[in-house]
Amino acid sequence: MKEERYIQRAQWAVLTGLALLFILICAAWIREGTGREWSKAQSGYVHLLKKYQDSLLAEDYLLAEGYSDFEKGIFQVNLPQLKRVDRCISCHNGIEDPRMENAPQPHRTHPGDFLENHPIREYGCTTCHGGQGRALTRLDAHGQAPETHWPHPLLEEPYIQASCGKCHLSVFEGPAAFPEPGSMEVFQRGRYLFSREGCLGCHKAR
Numbered sequence: 001m002k003e004e005r006y007i008q009r010a011q012w013a014v015l016t017g018l019a020l021l022f023i024l025i026c027a028a029w030i031r032e033g034t035g036r037e038w039s040k041a042q043s044g045y046v047h048l049l050k051k052y053q054d055s056l057l058a059e060d061y062l063l064a065e066g067y068s069d070f071e072k073g074i075f076q077v078n079l080p081q082l083k084r085v086d087r088c089i090s091c092h093n094g095i096e097d098p099r100m101e102n103a104p105q106p107h108r109t110h111p112g113d114f115l116e117n118h119p120i121r122e123y124g125c126t127t128c129h130g131g132q133g134r135a136l137t138r139l140d141a142h143g144q145a146p147e148t149h150w151p152h153p154l155l156e157e158p159y160i161q162a163s164c165g166k167c168h169l170s171v172f173e174g175p176a177a178f179p180e181p182g183s184m185e186v187f188q189r190g191r192y193l194f195s196r197e198g199c200l201g202c203h204k205a206r
Contacts, residue, residue, distance in 0.1 A: 038136050041091040042072045045107050052099055074136065077124045086124035086133035088141065096120065128163040130155045161187035 049070060076087040094100030094107040101109045118128070126133040131154040135141040143150030155163060161184045165171050171187065194200070 036136065037138060038074060038087075038090040039072065041106055042070070042093060045093040046070050046072075048094070048100065048103055048107055076134075077120060079122075079124050079127075082124065082127055084124055084126060084133050086120075086126050087136060088125040088129075088131070088133060089120065090136060091138075091141075092125075126152070127166070128155075129160060130163070158186040162190065 070093070073090075074087060075089045075093075076085055077089065078085055089095060091106045094103055095110050096115060098109055100107050103109070114128075124133065125131070130143070130152045131141050132143045132148070132150050132152075133141075135143075139145055140148055140150075141154075142148075143153040164184070164187065171184065172191065194203075
């Protein structure tokens with residue numbers, strides 16, 4: 001009898017352990033799929049798409065058809081030639097979507113016509129904007145908080161002008177080389193101060 005009890009207890013212990021393991025796996029799966037920032041951002045994007053679709057349904061069903069066909073997942077751009085991997089579009093899903101021109105961030109369309117000459121699939125995002133391209137949380141991706149210890153944090157307006165000189169060396173020639181008259185004032189001011197104070201003696205420029 002004692003041996004049977006021990007066997008039963010062992011069986012119950014194994015079953016209990018398996019049940020707890022199953023619960024933990026399910027909880028981790030749910031957290032991974034729905035609790036992540038990128039997943040929440042994509043849910044918000046789908047919500048905006050559905051609102052847009054519903055507004056079109058009243059006008060033209062054919063135009064609205066397929067507008068909310070969006071598959072969730074982690075998206076990334078591999079750029080071996082630039083030695084980087086950018087996953088920014090996992091949250092910024094509307095970056096190339098003209099319908100998101102007035103949407104809140106992170107869904108808003110990229111301003112201006114920069115992507116016409118700098119497509120994301122070829123240049124990524126962090127090449128110009130800075131930040132940590134592999135990250136999937138806002139804190140780590142932007143890299144602006146001291147605790148992230150990221151050497152190249154996100155550049156916001158108007159300081160993102162500094163990125164143009166990484167590739168377009170002509171901007172160092174003066175305002176005549178700027179794409180629009182009166183543009184890149186901050187870059188021009190920084191260039192002047194850099195030259196005046198002799199920063200090149202210690203700091204690498206480019």
